[in-house]
Amino acid sequence: GAGVSQTPSNKVTEKGKYVELRCDPISGHTALYWYRQSLGQGPEFLIYFQGTGAADDSGLPNDRFFAVRPEGSVSTLKIQRTERGDSAVYLCASSWSGRAGDTQYFGPGTRLTVL
Amino acid sequence: GQQLNQSPQSMFIQEGEDVSMNCTSSSIFNTWLWYKQDPGEGPVLLIALYKAGELTSNGRLTAQFGITRKDSFLNISASIPSDVGIYFCAGHGRSGGSNYKLTFGKGTLLTVNP
Numbered sequence: 633g634a635g636v637s638q639t640p641s642n643k644v645t646e647k648g649k650y651v652e653l654r655c656d657p658i659s660g661h662t663a664l665y666w667y668r669q670s671l672g673q674g675p676e677f678l679i680y681f682q683g684t685g686a687a688d689d690s691g692l693p694n695d696r697f698f699a700v701r702p703e704g705s706v707s708t709l710k711i712q713r714t715e716r717g718d719s720a721v722y723l724c725a726s727s728w729s730g731r732a733g734d735t736q737y738f739g740p741g742t743r744l745t746v747l
Numbered sequence: 748g749q750q751l752n753q754s755p756q757s758m759f760i761q762e763g764e765d766v767s768m769n770c771t772s773s774s775i776f777n778t779w780l781w782y783k784q785d786p787g788e789g790p791v792l793l794i795a796l797y798k799a800g801e802l803t804s805n806g807r808l809t810a811q812f813g814i815t816r817k818d819s820f821l822n823i824s825a826s827i828p829s830d831v832g833i834y835f836c837a838g839h840g841r842s843g844g845s846n847y848k849l850t851f852g853k854g855t856l857l858t859v860n861p
Contacts, residue, residue: 636789663847665847665848665849667849672853672854673853673854674751674753674835674837674851674852674853674854675790675835675849675851676851677848677849677850680847680848687847688847688848691848723789723790725789727847730847731847732777732778732839732847733778733797735792735795736792736849737792738789738790738791739789740787740788740789741787741788741789
């Protein structure tokens with residue numbers, strides 16, 4: 633596709649449930665990023681993939697959060713035992729190579745609501 | 748961690764007016780970026796700045812990378828209704844691992860009255 637796509641666009645779940653959020657980056661982009669945006673805040677970095685490997689997962693808030701990118705393209709962010717505080721918009725971005733000069737292109741995000 | 752202080756938090760202006768917003772940091776940044784986010788969308792890059800002192804324009808938008816590398820401003824001239832949205836500053840820091848992860852400000856909500 634022409635841009636970064638994310639599915640679902642909205643996800644409502646109950647506290648304690650498991651959720652998966654999917655990101656389809658721009659074709660050919662080796663770098664992929666996940667950010668989380670809480671209401672009234674700017675996006676906050678979660679994890680960065682270079683190819684298939686997670687080069688930096690220092691932004692993941694705790695071990696309930698995990699992300700994979702098995703074939704170096706599509707990525708899935710997985711959240712176990714969801715809590716109400718996990719409610720936010722989860723943004724995915726991709727860039728050509730991951731170097732500082734590369735533009736990060738963002739998807740529309742997945743709005744997660746934990747009841 | 749690194750933080751960006753963005754101001755003002757919100758602005759209400761009349762169509763045709765000029766707008767200015769700025770961002771400061773307690774630490775040095777290697778790049779400064781300005782993004783716009785519309786409701787239900789992800790941020791879209793408006794302007795990227797890579798050198799201290801750099802002044803860059805993109806249509807009615809002008810942004811500058813501060814000499815100290817700790818600040819940046821964005822100006823919008825002759826505002827129009829479609830300028831409505833949330834504007835974010837962002838940057839890459841100098842500490843290890845920061846050449847790829849972006850740090851964002853909290854955003855400036857711009858409302859333009861026609």
